[in-house]
Structure formats: structure tokens, C-alpha cells
Amino acid sequence: MSSEISFNTIQNLFKTSLEKSINYEVIKLYDYSKFSKIQLIGSGTFGKVYHAESSGLDIALKSFDNNDSIIVQEIIDELKLHKNLSIHNNIIRFYGVTTKEGKNNLK
Numbered sequence: 716m717s718s719e720i721s722f723n724t725i726q727n728l729f730k731t732s733l734e735k736s737i738n739y740e741v742i743k744l745y746d747y748s749k750f751s752k753i754q755l756i757g758s759g760t761f762g763k764v765y766h767a768e769s770s771g772l773d774i775a776l777k778s779f780d781n782n783d784s785i786i787v788q789e790i791i792d793e794l795k796l797h798k799n800l801s802i803h804n805n806i807i808r809f810y811g812v813t814t815k816e817g818k819n820n821l822k
């Protein structure tokens with residue numbers, strides 16, 4: 716039996732990790748239908764960024780075009796870093812995640 720872990724196994728582990736954080740409510744999952752007036756405002760290395768409104772708030776929705784294991788790991792690392800930062804006016808607040816695909820199919 717090979718001791719190598721396949722790319723798909725790693726990818727699934729990271730997806731599972733993100734899904735677990737959502738299921739244990741460490742990360743809040745928002746219903747995509749709660750966002751309105753969605754407009755493209757920019758794009759970066761990993762995907763597009765949209766302005767949206769929700770419950771009277773202006774928010775940035777950051778999308779990720781590619782779900783490969785490295786990118787998913789980078790997202791998780793960034794969320795962990797963000798969680799450890801103190802609240803400050805010059806640091807954006809992370810509210811949670813959303814998906815167009817539904818809770819059981821993060822994309």
C-alpha cells in the first residue's frame with residue numbers, strides 16, 4: 716500500500732476542515748440570498764471581490780475561483796491570522812462565509 720496521500724485527499728481534508736469550522740460555528744455561514752446589490756469592485760490573485768449590501772451594511776464579498784488544496788489552505792491560514800487580530804478601525808472585520816452552492820457543497 717502506498718504511503719503517499721493523493722492531491723484529492725489533501726483537498727478534501729481542507730474542505731472538511733472548513734466545513735467543520737462552519738458546522739461548529741467557529742466560522743459563520745451566511746445565506747447567499749441575504750446579499751443584494753452585488754457589484755464587482757476588483758480582482759486579485761485568487762478571485763474577484765464584490766461590493767454587496769446585507770442588513771443595511773456595506774460589505775466586501777471575496778470570491779475564490781480555484782479550490783485547489785494550496786488556496787484552500789491559504790484561506791484557512793488567513794482566517795486564523797485574522798481571528799487573532801485585535802479589533803481596530805483600520806482592520807476589516809471578517810463576518811463569515813457564504814456559498815452559492817448550499818451548505819453541503821462549498822465551492
Ligand SMILES: Nc1ncnc2c1ncn2[C@@H]1O[C@H](COP(=O)(O)OP(=O)(O)OP(=O)(O)O)[C@@H](O)[C@H]1O
Nearest residue numbers: 756757758759760761762763764765774775777807
Ligand atoms: N474589503 C475591501 N473593501 C473594498 N475593496 C476591496 C476589499 N477587499 C478587496 N478589495 C478590492 O478588490 C481588489 C482585490 O482584492 P484582493 O484582496 O483579492 O487582492 P489584492 O489584495 O489586491 O491582491 P492579492 O490577491 O495579490 O493579495 C483590491 O485591490 C481592492 O480594489
